[in-house]
Amino acid sequence: MNLPDLRAPRNPSRRAAIATLVAALAWPGAGIAQAFPARPLRVVVPFPAGSSPDVIARFWGERLGKSLGQPVVIDNKPGASTIIGAQAVAAAPADGHTLLYTVNNTTSINPFIYKTLPYKSEDFVPVVRLLSVPYVLVVSANSPVKSLQDLIAAAKAQPGRLNYASYGIGQGTHVAMAWFLNAAGVSMTHVPYKDGGLLDVMAGTVAASFEPSTTAIPQVKAGKLRALAVSGPKRVDALPGIPAVAESVPGFLGDSWQGIFAPRGTPPEAVAKLAALSREIVASEEFRQKLHELGLNPAGGSPADFAAFLADDARAWSKVVADNGIKAE
Incomplete structure (x- = not known):
């Protein structure tokens, strides 16, 4: 007597359906989402090694990597008023594994002094403002x-x-x-x-x-x-x-800042996780002592807080640019 093979469906259409389901589950972009992060993070810093943003980015990145269980690799791409680094991140996959560590020029000044830019402020998702720079x-x-x-x-x-x-x-x-x-x-x-x-x-x-x-x-x-x-x-x-x-001059507020951005389209869950862990780092005594030594002020807050801050910051700096006719090529 020949027994049926119970390891595979006898119906060809059912066999095809199961094959499709298996393939979907195996594909990282569908089915059950992969845990974040799935590999080391790359953080683009548009300044040279040893600069203030680089020093703080490495300090933050080392602690973020420990919290995530994945290395955080700093990739210095200096030049052109942060434009080179910003362009690289704007074009990167929006999966949370490539981030931009930058300053106010990228979103609050460059869009108003350059006739053309290879990126737009909308190409980035605000994650967290780490600090202000007097x-x-x-x-x-x-x-x-x-x-x-x-x-x-x-x-x-x-x-x-x-x-x-x-x-x-x-x-x-x-x-x-x-x-x-x-x-x-x-x-x-x-x-x-x-x-x-x-x-x-x-x-x-x-x-x-x-x-x-x-x-x-x-x-x-x-x-x-x-x-x-x-x-x-x-x-x-x-x-x-x-x-x-x-x-002596009421109303003047000229601080810069340093913060983290992700490419537009990055999953909200990844942004939220990065922001939450970064807030923990900012709140730590170790981080605050490091900033104190350098004359920097801790910030923090949620992605929504950062987005609201950026809107106000861009309005303030764009007015100064317009009032003084500042242009760059």
Whole structure:
């Protein structure tokens, strides 16, 4: 007697249906979703190794990797005012495994100063704002300018005669200084530098500059620069006694920030997981102590918080760009 083979369906159509179901379950894009993350994460940092964003990205990435159980690999793609790195992430697969660690230029300044960009702000999903970056208004330690009021008075007495350095046309330090000068009702001449011109500020060749706290504070403490004010809404613990610009110029708020983005279309579950773990890192004493040493301020919040912040940030910076006719090629 011949018994039927119970390992396979006797009906050809049923056999085909089962084969289709097996194939669907085996395909990562259908059926049961794969656990995230399924492989190491790549985080694009559009700045060189050793820069402030790179240092913090590696510090955050190491801790995120431990929480996720997957390595977090930092991929430095500096150049073109963060455009090179942003373009790379905008074109990456939207699966949560490629992220962008960047600053305000990418979404709040570049779209308003460049006629064309290879990406749009809408190409990214906000994940979390990790921190804010105060700028420090500095002059040479030997400058006769002793205070913010002195600088404003000198600029009023010599309209356009004093100069200031920045990291280039349309960079955060340039636009922040333009905002300050507008708010204070004075004018100075912009001198863009690829490296920020800090050595010329120290030498007194250039009168002043806004410098990120991470590079300004060590030089202030070394006695090579004098800090006049900070750009944030409040004073910085690492510079006791140095006022916020807003104490003398109401309404001014020129901080930059650092945050995480994913390509548009990234699964909400992946974004939520990355945001939740990042918030835990931001809340940790270890992370906050690291930021304190560098004069940075922790942020945090949800993806929705970051999205709302970005909308306000872009409105503020775009107005400064428009008011000053700032354009870059």
